[in-house]
Amino acid sequence: MTTATALTGVIPPVCTPLTPDFEVDTASLVRLVDHLMAGGVDGLFVLGSTSEAAFLPDGHRRVVLDTVVGHVAGQVPVLAGAIDMTTLRVLDHALAAVVAGVDGLVATAPFYARTHPAEIDLHFRTIAARTGVPLYAYDLPVSVHSKLPADLLLDLAADGVLAGLKDSSGDDAGLRNVLLGRRDRTGLDGFAVLTGSELTVDSALWMGADGVVPGLGNVDPHGYARLYRAARDGDWAAARTEQERLVRLFELIVVGRSRMGHGSSALGAFKAALYLRGVIAHPTTAVPQIPLDESEIAAVGKYLAAADLL
Amino acid sequence: MTTATALTGVIPPVCTPLTPDFEVDTASLVRLVDHLMAGGVDGLFVLGSTSEAAFLPDGHRRVVLDTVVGHVAGQVPVLAGAIDMTTLRVLDHALAAVVAGVDGLVATAPFYARTHPAEIDLHFRTIAARTGVPLYAYDLPVSVHSKLPADLLLDLAADGVLAGLKDSSGDDAGLRNVLLGRRDRTGLDGFAVLTGSELTVDSALWMGADGVVPGLGNVDPHGYARLYRAARDGDWAAARTEQERLVRLFELIVVGRSRMGHGSSALGAFKAALYLRGVIAHPTTAVPQIPLDESEIAAVGKYLAAADLL
Amino acid sequence: MTTATALTGVIPPVCTPLTPDFEVDTASLVRLVDHLMAGGVDGLFVLGSTSEAAFLPDGHRRVVLDTVVGHVAGQVPVLAGAIDMTTLRVLDHALAAVVAGVDGLVATAPFYARTHPAEIDLHFRTIAARTGVPLYAYDLPVSVHSKLPADLLLDLAADGVLAGLKDSSGDDAGLRNVLLGRRDRTGLDGFAVLTGSELTVDSALWMGADGVVPGLGNVDPHGYARLYRAARDGDWAAARTEQERLVRLFELIVVGRSRMGHGSSALGAFKAALYLRGVIAHPTTAVPQIPLDESEIAAVGKYLAAADLL
């Protein structure tokens, strides 16, 4: 299911705006999609970790799929996460996404279950065989508690199982092994390698990555678009300057960290920023995440002001 | 939602028999329930980790609930796992189980998401508030990647949120802290403490635990029933002898370990044993678990023979 | 190097009293040894984790060895930890301890280095071959970051490499596998199995363990001696009552936990208790551990008062 040409550019994981009672706020979601498209992104990734997919019931997930696929209407590719513990459960999400009309699927290795590499291999092969749209492997050890080995990924790519990788492992040496392995084997040109590490995008592109899936791209899509365009055009100094600006902006994720999970602190800050920027109606994150309080939301605003985003 | 009297005895996590194409084999499931009831168990726990809940799509889960609740027809309490990543997703499973008529719910702390204790607290409180049947906390760090602290559990028990604990952490010092904390606080008599560590049941009961949820109890329910009865009657030497026999039987879980995940090896061995004992029709475990091969199934048989279970 | 009869009873890991400028306070150390002997212990374990061996330079370690071996003068066996990263470094400590006249050595698996089981095996074999006193394996995953497998321990015991095990893993199912493996193989009667888990001593003895190495035994050696004697005499109810009292006393380790490492909090509390009981002159713990402050030391005192130890 490898595509002819690899996916490239900025494909942000789209936050899922919620109402205060934890329903999907579709009006805000549409505005967020418009905000991202206006920012110049090259694709959208719904139902990923930054989308709070782990927190969304199936009904919510379907609303997100229908809303985004319908609103985007083919202007850019839409990838959908099929985040669940193991193969058959992932397949249920994957098939719902295919029915909704997505252009690609994103799945992690099994989690909760303790899994052998041979089982990870079978997991991706089974998903690919039963769906029929491009499948991207999602490497996120902080949540999945295993790391996808470069050789396993490249073998799956060579066999046409995987169309690409979203690497959120933070392990840029491992990313480089994938990138060089792709180059050294034949026939893997269509295998897309995307980094999910929003602080090292310039260097990942420098190493040969095709694009980026930045959570912070919800807050500042223009910034990531500028960064990507600069790198694509060979203006690496400009790319680095933009990246360094975004590194400083990213500090907003620490605002709530002392009294909540690291994920809640980051997701809460992204949503607070979108709320302060007028994109979404409520900064609500899904239960049981502790919400940022007023003073923490104000602190997020200071980062936005420093970045001229207010 | 604390019950008047704590749940006690042997409540095995019921394996989920599957057909070779990964559908629930309801005829085998009914036979397995009969096998367990004939073995003298005091309750049943469906859709737990040993039930491969992490591998079962929602449709499969509903079949299991309907089959078991219908067949048991109130003879013993039936608890159901509501195993999912976070609160709203857990609630969907929980409400389906309540509709099916279960007598209690079992939920872990959030996983995949990185969660703060305040968020774990809110998680259990939200589930309890929205369901209305006894809720049991499931402590399984090997899958959930966090440990439930004794104080958090006891506070939730004191507030009527939790009806009990299934402790599969393997941390018997922590178990003891819960047991003594329960005794030292007032009003917690109805809070059930069940161990999921099948190799230290006699000592857990000795410390004051109310019962056990043994995966191996699928294979030899009579053994765990004898062990529990002996302990209840104060014949600790007999309990220990029975326990030691079961420790040796438990070695069957290592048969496939060199070429699959530890979970697959254990679940595959339990199902192979049930297949060899004539209880279930197929030893199939859910994809992507590597199945035991013929020689490994035969090796499981040797453990059964040594235990006079063939 | 297996001894004819296994070591048994209460063998506390002896705290290392320090002066405020971090020198060994030998006068306090001698008083502590007397306090432990008066408490009825069966042996002493110096330079273990509770002794702050990880914090003590070689010079300090030698002072401890000479002081304790000299003062005990053969009344009870003295074991010494040879705590270091890998084989040759461990051997330097081991040989110094042998020269000082200890009765046994205690060593962990390699740490800092990432080690394969075949390398752990070679590690213990090399140490045993080059020393010539009984060698005890020390299983402490929280510090060493690997767990000693039961089969590896039993194979080393069968080959005469190991004289025993100090199991501080907290994994009582694993402990049971060692205990039953010892019983099921021939010739392993002299292999001592000691638990380092001070909250489950009664159950460890019930499973067949030979003794206990309790850090809390510094504070209340009489309590652990009573517990052990009761168990040895078959009065399990008395053993449990004593154990439960000690579980409650052990809570003193949480006093400083919010602002220091878990180890510092526990070691600081043990030393504060010994200071308050008049056994040692200073509650000093080795740099860089954060010391308990006055109010925290007073809080430790309340636990002692509740246990009638003041």
Place this chain on the structure above:
Amino acid sequence: MTTATALTGVIPPVCTPLTPDFEVDTASLVRLVDHLMAGGVDGLFVLGSTSEAAFLPDGHRRVVLDTVVGHVAGQVPVLAGAIDMTTLRVLDHALAAVVAGVDGLVATAPFYARTHPAEIDLHFRTIAARTGVPLYAYDLPVSVHSKLPADLLLDLAADGVLAGLKDSSGDDAGLRNVLLGRRDRTGLDGFAVLTGSELTVDSALWMGADGVVPGLGNVDPHGYARLYRAARDGDWAAARTEQERLVRLFELIVVGRSRMGHGSSALGAFKAALYLRGVIAHPTTAVPQIPLDESEIAAVGKYLAAADLL
């Protein structure tokens, strides 16, 4: 103790050649130093992880210090690792290194002990206060099991405690936070930031790192020198090409991985390569590491041949 100008360039961690009976092979060590100097390195780091410091007794460490400091005779700076569990033990190594005449010290956070950030802070402050040569923090979570936070490092730099960082965490987003924090604070120009990740040197230098401490630099110092010079001269394409060649060469570390620890496999391969290149007399690694066998050494040779290093 911050130096006026930060350390820069290629500072390889010098392997420690051993005789077959595990003594330091000083003749080989001198040849290795010459090989590295001839390769164009800017400094030497002895007694680091790649030097097998964790495996070397104090006597061996002193021989290494004296041999290298004596032979180098001030031509390039020599840094020495003071690798041990906690502060006072580290100080013993540090003072021995100072006496031997090293130009800087390298120390990790405490390990084996479970340590709070306040204790890590005190650890580095105590070492710096009692030595008097530039102190470099060594971030190596795979061995130390904690990660040094950027803020802690920058605070210690601002207070003149740390002269630099050797970042072997593999976390290049964290590295970037340190680099930007150094730029955004005043007075930190002398704080050296060196990467220990040998596969992402070009990107680390691109982000602003001052140099690299590459284990693989033992095998191919010329390659890392070319990489560094190209980056320094702004020829980033040449730097990347050189880096990619070294990424492929680095694959030699997997040769023995299936039957030994990852560390042993890497260190064994480095030494096998140095042996095959005629630099050291024996490929021996310290006990208890499993040695590469003949066929594995031959396999290492193929990587060298492919890189024109034979």
